[in-house]
Amino acid sequence: MRDLNVQDLENLEVGAGILGTGGGGDPYIGKLLAREQLLRGKKITLVDPKEVDSESEILPVAMMGAPVIMIEKVPGGKEVVKSLEYFEKNLKESIDFITPIEIGGVNSTVPLAVAGMTGKPVVDGDGEGRAFPELQMVTFHLGDIQASPVAMFDERGNNNIVMATDNVWAERIARSVTVRFGGSAYVALYHMKGIDYKKWAVLNTITKCIDIGDAIMDAKRSGRNVFDALLDETGGVMIFSGKIIEVKREVERGFARGSTVIEGSGEFRNKHMRIDFQNENLMASIDGEIITSVPDLITILDSETSVAITTEHLKYGFRVNVMVMKCDERWRTAKGLETVGPRYFGYDIEYRPMEELI
Amino acid sequence: MRDLNVQDLENLEVGAGILGTGGGGDPYIGKLLAREQLLRGKKITLVDPKEVDSESEILPVAMMGAPVIMIEKVPGGKEVVKSLEYFEKNLKESIDFITPIEIGGVNSTVPLAVAGMTGKPVVDGDGEGRAFPELQMVTFHLGDIQASPVAMFDERGNNNIVMATDNVWAERIARSVTVRFGGSAYVALYHMKGIDYKKWAVLNTITKCIDIGDAIMDAKRSGRNVFDALLDETGGVMIFSGKIIEVKREVERGFARGSTVIEGSGEFRNKHMRIDFQNENLMASIDGEIITSVPDLITILDSETSVAITTEHLKYGFRVNVMVMKCDERWRTAKGLETVGPRYFGYDIEYRPMEELI
Numbered sequence: 001m002r003d004l005n006v007q008d009l010e011n012l013e014v015g016a017g018i019l020g021t022g023g024g025g026d027p028y029i030g031k032l033l034a035r036e037q038l039l040r041g042k043k044i045t046l047v048d049p050k051e052v053d054s055e056s057e058i059l060p061v062a063m064m065g066a067p068v069i070m071i072e073k074v075p076g077g078k079e080v081v082k083s084l085e086y087f088e089k090n091l092k093e094s095i096d097f098i099t100p101i102e103i104g105g106v107n108s109t110v111p112l113a114v115a116g117m118t119g120k121p122v123v124d125g126d127g128e129g130r131a132f133p134e135l136q137m138v139t140f141h142l143g144d145i146q147a148s149p150v151a152m153f154d155e156r157g158n159n160n161i162v163m164a165t166d167n168v169w170a171e172r173i174a175r176s177v178t179v180r181f182g183g184s185a186y187v188a189l190y191h192m193k194g195i196d197y198k199k200w201a202v203l204n205t206i207t208k209c210i211d212i213g214d215a216i217m218d219a220k221r222s223g224r225n226v227f228d229a230l231l232d233e234t235g236g237v238m239i240f241s242g243k244i245i246e247v248k249r250e251v252e253r254g255f256a257r258g259s260t261v262i263e264g265s266g267e268f269r270n271k272h273m274r275i276d277f278q279n280e281n282l283m284a285s286i287d288g289e290i291i292t293s294v295p296d297l298i299t300i301l302d303s304e305t306s307v308a309i310t311t312e313h314l315k316y317g318f319r320v321n322v323m324v325m326k327c328d329e330r331w332r333t334a335k336g337l338e339t340v341g342p343r344y345f346g347y348d349i350e351y352r353p354m355e356e357l358i
Numbered sequence: 359m360r361d362l363n364v365q366d367l368e369n370l371e372v373g374a375g376i377l378g379t380g381g382g383g384d385p386y387i388g389k390l391l392a393r394e395q396l397l398r399g400k401k402i403t404l405v406d407p408k409e410v411d412s413e414s415e416i417l418p419v420a421m422m423g424a425p426v427i428m429i430e431k432v433p434g435g436k437e438v439v440k441s442l443e444y445f446e447k448n449l450k451e452s453i454d455f456i457t458p459i460e461i462g463g464v465n466s467t468v469p470l471a472v473a474g475m476t477g478k479p480v481v482d483g484d485g486e487g488r489a490f491p492e493l494q495m496v497t498f499h500l501g502d503i504q505a506s507p508v509a510m511f512d513e514r515g516n517n518n519i520v521m522a523t524d525n526v527w528a529e530r531i532a533r534s535v536t537v538r539f540g541g542s543a544y545v546a547l548y549h550m551k552g553i554d555y556k557k558w559a560v561l562n563t564i565t566k567c568i569d570i571g572d573a574i575m576d577a578k579r580s581g582r583n584v585f586d587a588l589l590d591e592t593g594g595v596m597i598f599s600g601k602i603i604e605v606k607r608e609v610e611r612g613f614a615r616g617s618t619v620i621e622g623s624g625e626f627r628n629k630h631m632r633i634d635f636q637n638e639n640l641m642a643s644i645d646g647e648i649i650t651s652v653p654d655l656i657t658i659l660d661s662e663t664s665v666a667i668t669t670e671h672l673k674y675g676f677r678v679n680v681m682v683m684k685c686d687e688r689w690r691t692a693k694g695l696e697t698v699g700p701r702y703f704g705y706d707i708e709y710r711p712m713e714e715l716i
Contacts, residue, residue: 159521160531169516176538177518180531 001051001121004044004112009035011213016108017308018212018234021297023131023280024104025063026310034109037116044112045121047097049203052123056194057094059087060101060127061111064174065184066256066279080114083151083188099123101138101190103205104131105310122206127190129202129328130297133255133279135174136167137340139330140190143200150174150189154181179254202328216306226306227321236325237358239284239291240273241266241303244318249311255279260314262322273322275300277311282345284322292324293342295331296354299323324354359409359479362402362470367393369571374466375666376570376592377563379655381638382462382489383421384668392467395474402470403479407561410455410481414552417445418459418485419469422532423542424614424637438472441509441546457481459496459548461563462489463668480564485548487560487686488655491613491637493532494525495698497688498548501558508532508547512539537612560686574664584664585679594683595716597642597649598631599624599661602676607669613637618672620680631680633658635669640703642680650682651700653689654712657681682712
């Protein structure tokens with residue numbers, strides 16, 4: 001158990017951007033929210049899952065919706081606190097810990113802001129080890145943990161509670177409400193006991209983000225090649241480098257869907273990489289040949305600053321590097337691939353682990 | 359207080375079709391649901407609002423969605439009972455009475471079926487004195503009674519609770535969930551005390567429906583002109599007669615929207631009436647000139663059988679009569695017209711009471 005400081009948040013911002021694979025909202029906005037709490041003298045306590053009792057009540061909190069819209073509507077921690085209060089009121093039992101549902105800008109830091117506001121500690125882990133666009137795309141789902149009740153709030157004070165028969169229906173219903181809320185919602189869901197969290201969460205991912213950020217900062221200070229440091233820290237592989245020459249993006253049924261094309265440079269000269277995304281980066285191909293896909297993590301980085309670029313910030317002319325990292329092993333099981341494999345997203349290809357492809 | 363019999367349900371079917379102004383779903387299906395309860399030996403008790411205590415807990419129950427879809431998915435009383443149970447569980451207090459939210463096929467009879475299933479009596483009245491397409495279009499809304507919580511179920515067992523900041527937001531959110539449920543939902547909403555019901559409901563409308571049905575049946579038996587009997591009973595006016603030559607209808611964002619054109623016959627020869635609808639009939643014009651509009655009641659009747667034709671049953675070639683009836687006075691107030699007047703539905707015209715127009 002330890003209290004996070006402002007430097008941790010800076011590092012987390014960097015690391016969450018990289019593991020967020022383009023989604024989860026703007027890491028910068030997320031950091032501001034959490035940092036405000038520290039500046040007000042509040043504590044943000046991070047707890048190792050080992051320290052969590054099996055009978056503890058754990059509640060993931062998040063923002064749902066298209067990241068493009070999350071940027072426009074600066075996320076409010078207060079609305080997320082409301083969703084936590086809903087659970088406490090209806091459980092008639094106190095929530096012991098909050099936790100992120102995924103790793104990615106806003107969604108790895110909103111729980112920290114809520115921790116500051118409520119004094120609840122945050123368990124170090126999440127439900128994905130990365131970011132994914134839909135509610136059922138969490139390791140908790142693979143463990144048959146129910147997303148419902150899903151408590152949803154908007155910034156006007158509207159509230160909606162989804163009690164679905166399964167997690168795919170929870171996604172469908174909550175998504176339609178998110179669209180009606182104006183494209184984003186503050187949610188709490190997958191309420192569970194400590195024993196389930198310890199079995200099904202991807203553990204210690206907040207620390208992992210902080211460590212990634214730290215490694216990058218450290219490389220910058222020491223003059224070491226930042227990308228080398230990043231690849232060392234994450235076990236990732238650099239798969240492309242070049243200039244963005246096309247970005248297509250539209251908000252459709254509550255998601256930011258689109259693609260970007262990168263014109264290769266250096267060793268990738270005369271080649272083109274296309275990356276498709278739905279909130280998060282889904283698939284990367286070079287000149288029509290698929291290089292890698294979900295559930296492995298595809299991240300686009302600014303080649304100048306080494307900062308990860310979220311899908312909503314992709315822009316013509318940016319010079320970028322593209323890297324891929326290994327996903328949590330559970331995503332590679334049959335149920336994992338059924339939930340988040342390329343076929344789920346409409347690509348008629350077999351998933352092949354990044355280690356085989358590259 | 360009296361127990362309804364099978365003949366009452368037959369009469370109610372006829373009367374609810376006429377006051378339903380084309381909407382509220384198929385009266386026949388609604389009748390079957392309620393009749394099944396009587397045939398099983400259950401009681402359906404109708405209570406005069408005068409007999410209702412001010413402190414009583416009253417809950418309107420209904421089906422929400424496009425009537426076209428309500429026909430395909432035969433309405434289930436059980437799902438509506440679930441929404442009632444939700445309220446009892448969360449109020450921790452028993453619901454004393456149920457009541458219809460509107461008059462119109464399924465929605466005037468579903469509460470009767472629920473009465474049979476649960477033994478709860480039905481208060482004789484509703485929130486419209488007719489049918490309207492949206493949740494906030496009830497006299498309860500004019501009395502500032504909150505629709506929320508809106509408890510919604512689908513036939514799969516999915517449940518959703520809307521707690522909106524106002525009734526227009528309740529409509530927006532519940533509508534999006536209804537669409538996601540597949541186009542229809544079983545709902546309970548506008549939970550209120552007896553004192554509010556007695557002040558804001560349109561009273562004794564179930565009896566009014568039964569009386570209309572009875573008057574028509576009586577005319578048929580005695581050989582009297584059925585339409586004359588109907589106009590006498592309702593104070594309505596016949597405004598057109600002819601053959602349907604066009605029907606346009608599409609289900610759009612959870613509503614059945616469209617229009618029908620009737621080629622005049624007899625005294626209306628060489629004239630054409632157009633009726634626009636959104637679940638319910640909204641406006642009638644002859645050769646481009648507006649004759650009458652919401653909130654007054656426009657009903658299309660089969661000229662052969664005198665049965666009201668719901669918007670989803672309109673068909674080329676049907677020979678029909680069109681009648682208009684006076685709406686409840688509260689719909690003619692400023693807030694009433696703001697809520698259900700022609701401008702709300704996108705017609706840039708001033709509402710004029712049917713008495714002035716015809």
